Amino acid sequence: MSNVSTVDIGFPDGRSYTISIADGLLDDSAIRTGVDASHAVVITERTILALGSTGPLARTVANLERRGMRVDTITFAGGEEQKNMSTVMDIMQQLYAVRGLDRKTLLVAVGGGVVGDIVGFVASIYLRGLAFVQVPTTLLAMVDSSVGGKTGVDFEQGKNLIGAFIQPCAVWVDTSVLTTLPPRELAAGMAEVIKYGIIADTEILTLCQELPPDTADYLDIVSRSCEIKAAIVIEDEHEITGVRASLNFGHTVGHALEGLTGYKRYKHGEAVAIGMVSAVHIGIAAGLTPPGLLDTLLKSLNGMGLPIDLPDDVSNEAIIELTCRDKKASAGVARYIIARDFGRMELHQLPVNVITAGLDRHRSAGSNHV
Ligand SMILES: NC(=O)c1ccc[n+]([C@@H]2O[C@H](COP(=O)([O-])OP(=O)(O)OC[C@H]3O[C@@H](n4cnc5c(N)ncnc54)[C@H](O)[C@@H]3O)[C@@H](O)[C@H]2O)c1
Numbered sequence: 459m460s461n462v463s464t465v466d467i468g469f470p471d472g473r474s475y476t477i478s479i480a481d482g483l484l485d486d487s488a489i490r491t492g493v494d495a496s497h498a499v500v501i502t503e504r505t506i507l508a509l510g511s512t513g514p515l516a517r518t519v520a521n522l523e524r525r526g527m528r529v530d531t532i533t534f535a536g537g538e539e540q541k542n543m544s545t546v547m548d549i550m551q552q553l554y555a556v557r558g559l560d561r562k563t564l565l566v567a568v569g570g571g572v573v574g575d576i577v578g579f580v581a582s583i584y585l586r587g588l589a590f591v592q593v594p595t596t597l598l599a600m601v602d603s604s605v606g607g608k609t610g611v612d613f614e615q616g617k618n619l620i621g622a623f624i625q626p627c628a629v630w631v632d633t634s635v636l637t638t639l640p641p642r643e644l645a646a647g648m649a650e651v652i653k654y655g656i657i658a659d660t661e662i663l664t665l666c667q668e669l670p671p672d673t674a675d676y677l678d679i680v681s682r683s684c685e686i687k688a689a690i691v692i693e694d695e696h697e698i699t700g701v702r703a704s705l706n707f708g709h710t711v712g713h714a715l716e717g718l719t720g721y722k723r724y725k726h727g728e729a730v731a732i733g734m735v736s737a738v739h740i741g742i743a744a745g746l747t748p749p750g751l752l753d754t755l756l757k758s759l760n761g762m763g764l765p766i767d768l769p770d771d772v773s774n775e776a777i778i779e780l781t782c783r784d785k786k787a788s789a790g791v792a793r794y795i796i797a798r799d800f801g802r803m804e805l806h807q808l809p810v811n812v813i814t815a816g817l818d819r820h821r822s823a824g825s826n827h828v
Contacts, residue, residue: 459486463677465684467605467625467692475627477605477684481674483632484517484593487524492627493589495564497528499556501549501577502568503536506595514595514635518568527564530556534576538721541572541611543620549580561585564627570596570643571603571726575618578609582622592629596639597647597676598727600631601654601683606691606705612721616780617713623696631684633676644669645762646727649708651683652758653734656751657704658686660800666758704803707795708734711817714780718772724765731764739823740816741796744808751797767824774817778810 461480468474478489500522502515510516515531522529532552534545553559565588567577574592581590592604610621636644648666655663665679687705694701712733716724724732738755741747759766768777781792792813796806 459483459488462486462489463681465681465688467688469625469692469695473625475625475629477629477631477688479631479633479677479681479684481633481677483630484514484521484635487521489521489630490628491564491591493564495527495562495589497530497558497560497562498522498564498566499530499532499553499559500566500568501532501534501573501580503540503573504533505536506569506573507533509638513638514593514632515568517632517635518566518593518630522566528558530559532556536569536572538572538612538716538726541576542613543611545576546580546583546611549576550584553580553584561588563588565590566593567591567604567626568593568595569599570594571599574599574604575609575621576611578607578624578626579611579621582609582624587624589627590624592626594629594631595635597636597644597680598650599647600633600676600680601647602650602687602705604629604631605684605687606702607695617717617721625695629684631680633673633680636673636676641669643725645764646725648679648762649727649731649734649759649764651679652755652762652764653705653707653730654683654686655758656734656755656797656800657707657803658690658801660754662686663754663758667761669762700805703805704795707797707803708732708737710781710792710794711736711777714777715769715772717780718776719769723769728765731759731762732766732768735759735766736768736817736820737794738797739820740794740808740813741798743816743819744796744806744812746804746806747797748799751800754800768817768821774814777817778813781813 463479465477581588594600594604607625613619708730712729715729
């Protein structure tokens with residue numbers, strides 16, 4: 459296949475991998491796996507399995523078999539509510555039952571962010587670490603979760619609280635698999651693309667006017683998003699300097715909303731959309747964010763039909779309480795990624811009265827948001 463675009467991620471210690479992107483990529487058996495393996499275990503969820511012989515699971519298995527690899531398949535029930543340690547244990551039990559599995563076996567995660575996060579975590583612990591390839595099948599996973607090496611599962615007390623940093627050995631992005639993805643999931647993925655527009659590159663917002671009609675139209679969006687995320691991850695792989703924390707713009711309130719509504723009401727990207735609006739209102743209330751940024755954000759989110767309002771049945775107090783336990787919290791005090799301008803993000807520890815004023819501002823904006 460000639461029209462494959464690539465984004466390379468290389469770290470100072472020499473580790474590196476390639477994100478390969480094309481419409482129809484899964485039919486190309488020349489794409490790099492990044493490792494020399496003769497046995498693979500492809501792990502996916504049942505919705506992907508149900509997509510049948512033309513779906514991403516069958517095409518990934520066929521791709522690996524054409525290389526002469528022996529391939530086993532493991533499935534589990536998908537969905538955010540399954541992103542927990544009991545699913546991790548179930549997958550490891552299934553791996554134990556795979557004949558001939560050893561430390562040279564390659565794991566291949568085929569699915570959205572839930573599959574990628576769980577399988578990546580399993581790869582980080584099973585047999586003290588196995589190589590794995592990410593084959594993202596949602597837009598959100600293509601532009602965000604499959605890249606950068608954050609893996610993990612939810613804990614009863616909070617989202618993504620158990621996990622590990624482990625980089626995949628390759629990421630295979632085939633935008634043609636988006637054909638079967640529901641429009642609501644596509645819009646949720648676009649929320650993370652809009653985030654890149656605010657935190658790093660306003661030009662990408664010109665691609666976020668409405669949902670593109672063809673899967674090939676997503677190639678540019680995915681490539682640019684991966685380039686932005688790769689540059690940030692290379693600079694701050696383990697979120698130490700604060701550079702990587704900018705990727706969490708909108709996620710503090712977003713994660714709280716997901717938790718407070720039982721991970722059922724909102725898609726992750728939808729919660730991030732509302733969370734970004736809250737983060738801007740909080741930034742404005744703190745005198746740190748220029749008010750003009752809000753209009754640009756709302757225009758892009760509205761264009762995708764994404765939710766922007768805080769739900770009435772979730773109180774400011776509940777949000778603030780939960781954000782104090784967020785991974786970015788320091789000594790129990792919430793920290794917010796605040797936009798000082800487009801492309802200029804800062805991590806701020808803000809007093810509760812400022813956060814409350816921002817959330818009130820968000821709630822009272824009401825119909826002015828439309
Ligand atoms: N690791 C990271 O850096 C990172 C970044 C962002 C989000 N995340 C995580 O990603 C998860 C959200 O990912 P998601 O939005 O992809 O959710 P998801 O994996 O649950 O997929 C969304 C839905 O789409 C279905 N689906 C997937 N691919 C499909 C296809 N090609 N056709 C039809 N249906 C398909 C799934 O069955 C599911 O119902 C969250 O758990 C979030 O915490 C991780």
